[in-house]
Amino acid sequence: MVEITQSTVVTPSEETPKHNIWLSNLDVVAARGYTPTIYVYPSTGRKDFFPVDALKAALAKALVVFYPLAGRLNRDPETGRPEIDCTGEGVILFTASLDATLDDFKDFAPSAEMRKKLVPVADSADPPCAMMMLQMTRLRCGGVILGFAIHHYTFDGRGASLFIKTFSAFARGDVGTIPSPFFDRTLLRSRSPPSISFDHSDYTPKIFQSKAHSSTSAQVVCANLKLTKEQIHSLKNLAGGERVSTFRAVVAHVWKCTCIARGLASNVETQLLLPVDLRGRFKPPLPPTYIGNPTMRTKAVAKVEELVSNTLEYGANLIQRAVDNITDEFGRSLIDHLESMDLEALCKRGAMSNTSLMAISWLSVPMYDADFGWGEPILMARAQMYGSGYVYLSRVPAMDGGISVIVGLEPDSMQCFKKILYEEIEEKIL
Template identity: 50%
Template sequence: MSSHLHLQRKRSKLKRSITARMVEVVKSEFVVPSVETPRHSIWASNLDLAARRGYTPTVYFYRPNGDSNFFSVDILKSALAKALVRFYPLAGRLGLDREGRIEINCTGEGAVFVVARSEYTLEDLDDFAPSNEMRDLFVPPAPSADPPCPLLMLQVTFLKCGGVVLGTAMHHTVIDARSASHFIETWATVTRAGSADAVTPPFFDHSLLRARSPPAVLYDHPEYKPEPIPISSRLGAAYSSAILPLSKTHVDLLKLRCCASGDARVSTFRAIVALLWRCVVRARKLQPETPSRLYTMIDMRSRMSPPLPTNYIGNAVIRTSVVATADELAAKPLGYAAKKLRSATNQGDEFARSLIDYLESVDMMKLPRSGVSNADLRVISWLGMSMYDADFGWGEPAFMGPALMYYPGFVNILNSPKRDGSVSIVISLEPESMPSFKRLFMEELGGLDVQNEII
């Protein structure tokens, strides 16, 4: 059986299971901090308000290890209650201040904790590709993302094979990917070691990202402006998703190929995205003169002046982008796209401050949040984050990634579970574009022994 047909049949099985209700919720409850925590409100920065108003669903897959206490619900809940003492805002609710501005209300009402069981085995899910079905199966259903709503929802699903899926849904208004990773690492450490002493405490003062007075908008910020001609929303549009492994050897060869165009050094992110961008525009069969915009996010913690604390919990990321025509990306050497990406990834404090000041004067409800056009691509990097430190005492996850993709043209790049420099690329595209993209991607990888491209 071909791998493509095998994947199609597994996806069909997933879809059938929703109807068959093959995940049974055993219990749903709130877990509150183990001791009394402060009751107050936390101001939300403009970067928090500009983030997508919704939950970010992720899934962690664990193989059974024979321990009789494997993912003991009592142990997990006790550790969660202790972790929420440090992360007490996550036990609160999204709220509004007197002016109607979003804020975090630290109420101590607790995080949603769901226990479920399923007839699935890890073998049934071994491609781990995100989908609407994956999210519906293994992540708690999201209520309205508007105030008042929980900020943290968790689901532990016990599989027929003895494995476990941990699904998480954290409200993006109050937490970005690095913040979420910090919380999971804290919870796992408490479960495994009994305390969080080995993990840096979180930092919740968002006033470090307050707008200046008077504001000074020194840059254009097209990523935060409505489209001149609004595109139809792509949220919820049909997509095909895949997880593509990239070995360390492939990563190193990609970087060398980009450097052959004149750069002394090219980052892993730029080298990978250059290849993805080229293959996507080719697979979509765009007209040569069609502009393609590549959107990405930059973590500004270390780029601010002075730097934000590394343990800053909140949204400390900004959107940036770069544009090239389909013909430029398809016809020019790979290093061309890597060089274009540099301008989207080298922003510093003044650019971020300009953005924060710009957001002070706009209607946050009119910011573009509906997806990207069918010529564009949005790439999120989780490289360098401690996603695989989520060891609760029963071993590291076999895989961790997003539970679903929001629309076609969305990409996550993350470290692979091997911890050997290899990378996992999670991508969603229009169903009609995905087969061609995979073919082009594999052809490009197959030609990486050629190092003589010159711009």
């Protein structure tokens, strides 16, 4: 049972700019609501381990740099469009205690129960609401878990990692190398007049609102599966050799195994949804510290029979072609296309069909760059998944080249999936 021992509002340590931040079309159609993540730290045995006052002071300084987080999500009074109102009101920090030890998180998998224990829950993610909440939970063994709830309109995973890096640097007193975030999202305004040069019919809510064969968050179980460096090497060889990225090789394998575990009919069409970071694809590229959601999704499509019966290289090539389609002009065309749509209706997502899978890569994002003065976390993960069919790939520093594959699937599919994920690798090796 978690016990909240204190709550306080942490405001920026200095005066911050007061203005509104316009949200791009890509921001508004991004995943709606709060992204719940946890960072787990083992105790050093010292009595002054993770002092809450030092955490508050570091957060207050970080909120000067990332001042939009201290604001509120509101609406433009004329258009009703969501926007970030940089008010400097601050972030709520909860401190809590939990009768648990680090051993209880050894095989951590996201769940609604974990989210309720470790990450603050907002009454609503609709305006007006806070941009961020934080909970520091101290375990019986002395370990600490930081649980962040950050509104997705604020930024994507890359932006989140830059904030955590900044926050932790202030805690360590090492602020010499903190890069400045870039908050101007007008770089992603639609063109005038719009120029829609591609088919963007995929950008409809239908893939997230299929009533038949769909799963809600109550019908999902999650597993945190590990792949060693050697297993990844084997998958790469099966997918076309070392030229194939870890993401392509692993996701092609996961996609194939998911179709088998779900028992999909051979003539059914399955689709793999892939969020693509556009920062380096626009011309000129966006600033590397651009804060927002400069991402769009693409998809790879195949008949189940073709995906399952072919080699892993077949699926890996489908993924590569889907990602290669995303260019500067494609991204700009999508932004123009979205200009005429009801963006908030578009981002109200229900459950995905069980023929769909979405794979998100955190492999190139330094998620473990979060040393608050007591070493890097031993675990960083989402606290909860909101539906079936989501896959997250991330590095695990302690695994020496290995990765974590966090998967959310229907309960009647998960056991089979976990079994064949490894069996398929071993069989191909033999």
